Every structure is written in structure tokens, then in C-alpha cells.
Amino acid sequence: MSLLTVEDLTMCFGGLTALNQVSFGVERGSITSLIGPNGAGKTTLFNCVTGFYRATAGEIWLHRPGQQGQDLVEMLGQPFRLGDWVDARAFTRRVWFKVFGGSHRVARAGVARTFQNIRLFREMTVLENLLVAQHGRVNRNLVAGIVQTAAFRRSEREALERALYWLAEMGLEQSANQLAGALPYGYQRRLEIARALCTDPVLICLDEPAAGLNPRETAELSGMMEGLRARHGLTIFLIEHDMGLVMEISDHVVVLDHGEVIARGTPQQVQKNPRVLEAYLGVEEAA
Numbered sequence: 001m002s003l004l005t006v007e008d009l010t011m012c013f014g015g016l017t018a019l020n021q022v023s024f025g026v027e028r029g030s031i032t033s034l035i036g037p038n039g040a041g042k043t044t045l046f047n048c049v050t051g052f053y054r055a056t057a058g059e060i061w062l063h064r065p066g067q068q069g070q071d072l073v074e075m076l077g078q079p080f081r082l083g084d085w086v087d088a089r090a091f092t093r094r095v096w097f098k099v100f101g102g103s104h105r106v107a108r109a110g111v112a113r114t115f116q117n118i119r120l121f122r123e124m125t126v127l128e129n130l131l132v133a134q135h136g137r138v139n140r141n142l143v144a145g146i147v148q149t150a151a152f153r154r155s156e157r158e159a160l161e162r163a164l165y166w167l168a169e170m171g172l173e174q175s176a177n178q179l180a181g182a183l184p185y186g187y188q189r190r191l192e193i194a195r196a197l198c199t200d201p202v203l204i205c206l207d208e209p210a211a212g213l214n215p216r217e218t219a220e221l222s223g224m225m226e227g228l229r230a231r232h233g234l235t236i237f238l239i240e241h242d243m244g245l246v247m248e249i250s251d252h253v254v255v256l257d258h259g260e261v262i263a264r265g266t267p268q269q270v271q272k273n274p275r276v277l278e279a280y281l282g283v284e285e286a287a
């Protein structure tokens with residue numbers, strides 16, 4: 001079963017249908033790329049998967065190994081449905097997610113992301129950026145914090161160790177005490193990935209991670225993504241315009257155009273697909 005399953009996902013902004021009944025799966029341990037021309041709906045899809053947007057219709061399921069599938073759309077808190085009034089369990093879940101739901105639940109379920117436009121805490125150090133990202137998982141008990149209980153100190157120490165671990169994995173250990181905003185652009189991109197990794201995800205969604213990188217930095221990024229998959233068993237879902245990178249590292253490619261999936265398959269398959277060529281290159285007008 002796929003780690004992530006998107007079923008008939010539709011997202012409307014007023015009269016504009018940005019996504020129209022989009023369905024596909026992201027296999028566990030794969031690198032899956034989402035491509036398509038500008039305005040195809042890629043970022044909108046990411047925003048739905050990561051809980052930033054509540055989809056108008058459709059389902060998004062996360063199937064963690066050894067666990068029951070989790071409905072990521074439901075976690076955001078949905079309007080009541082007819083069945084809720086006859087099923088006490090469904091009613092309770094609906095109310096619970098309405099009160100306590102939100103994108104933080106999607107992150108806790110194991111979905112992390114980076115952004116097309118880097119969104120770091122620029123005035124914090126690199127290390128502080130990674131500690132803040134773990135706010136949801138460290139011990140936040142006020143009394144434990146004041147008294148400095150052993151459990152509180154252990155939780156703080158683990159957060160620091162985790163931050164230092166991912167800094168080293170992303171090759172940023174030398175920059176730990178620098179201000180995030182002062183880092184070179186390529187390092188800021190890496191820091192965004194390290195910050196996402198600190199939340200201990202099973203699925204990491206990277207929105208144009210190679211944007212603005214030079215060819216050497218892009219090659220390093222490609223090696224890092226391969227390493228994350230091979231050494232940490234992570235599943236990577238990325239939006240990318242750099243077709244060289246997409247074709248090199250992807251196991252599976254999903255192509256969107258005008259909010260619809262027009263092709264899916266291996267890089268070789270989508271490369272030859274006439275609908276993909278048409279979407280990217282256009283067709284000659286009939287005389």
C-alpha cells in the first residue's frame with residue numbers, strides 16, 4: 001500500500017478550480033516528483049497534503065507502517081456530515097478534530113515540508129531554528145520547566161542532540177551558531193530541510209528545493225536526497241522545475257496540468273508522453 005494516497009482531491013478558490021479530482025499514490029521509500037507548468041496546481045496540492053489548505057473535496061490518507069491509515073483531511077476539522085448524527089463515534093471524532101485539529105496534527109502524523117520561498121526564522125541562529133521546530137515534541141509542562149525535572153532536562157537534551165544530528169547530516173555543523181538569515185542561499189535551503197527533518201517525518205515534501213541553486217549545489221542536494229532515502233528510509237515527495245534533477249533521482253513522476261493529473265509513471269515514461277510534451281511545449285495552432 002502507498003504511504004500517501006490522494007483520492008479525487010479537488011480544491012476551489014471561489015470560481016477557480018486549482019485541483020480537479022486529483023488521484024495518485026506516493027510509494028513508501030520512493031522519491032516521487034510532482035511536475036507541471038506554472039500555475040498547474042503543484043503548490044496547492046502540497047498545501048492540501050501538508051494541511052495548509054483544507055481541500056474542497058476528496059481524501060488524503062497517510063498509511064504509516066504498522067498503523068491504521070490516517071485521514072489527513074479529517075485532521076483539519078471538517079464540517080458535520082449526515083452520518084455524524086447517527087454514529088456517536090464519528091460525531092465525537094468530528095467534534096474533537098474541530099476543537100483540536102489543524103496542520104500541526106498533519107505534522108505530528110509524520111508529514112513535513114519546506115517552502116518554495118525560504119521561510120526560516122532569520123533572526124535566530126541555525127541551531128535555534130532546529131530547536132523551535134521540535135516545540136511540538138519536547139516536554140512543555142510548565143511546572144516541569146520551572147522545577148527542571150529530570151524528564152524535562154532529558155527532553156531538552158534529546159532535542160539538542162536531534163538538532164545537532166541533522167545539522168551534521170545536512171553538512172551545516174560549522175554554521176550552528178550563525179544567524180539563519182546570514183547563511184549563503186544554498187545553506188538556507190539545506191537548513192529548511194534539516195528543520196523539517198527535526199520533526200521526525202515519514203514523508204518529507206520539498207517545494208522546489210533546487211530553486212536558485214548552482215549546478216554544484218544541485219548535485220549536492222541530489223546526493224543528500226538519495227542519502228535521506230537510503231540511510232533513513234524517508235519517502236520524498238518533491239516539486240521541482242529542474243528536469244535534469246527530476247529525471248535523475250525520481251522513481252515516480254506525477255504530471256499536473258490545469259489542476260489535473262495528465263500523466264504518471266517512471267521518468268522515462270512521462271518524458272515520452274505526448275500530453276506532457278504538449279503541456280510543456282504547447283501545440284502548433286491549426287492553420
Ligand SMILES: Nc1ncnc2c1ncn2[C@@H]1O[C@H](COP(=O)(O)OP(=O)(O)OP(=O)(O)O)[C@@H](O)[C@H]1O
Pocket residue numbers: 013016018036037038039040041042043044045
Ligand atoms: N490562495 C489562493 N487563492 C486564489 N487562487 C490561488 C491561491 N493559491 C493558488 N491559486 C491559484 O491556483 C492555481 C494553481 O496555483 P499553484 O501555485 O498551485 O500552481 P503551481 O503549479 O505551484 O505554479 P508554480 O510552478 O508557478 O509555482 C493558480 O491559478 C493560482 O493563481
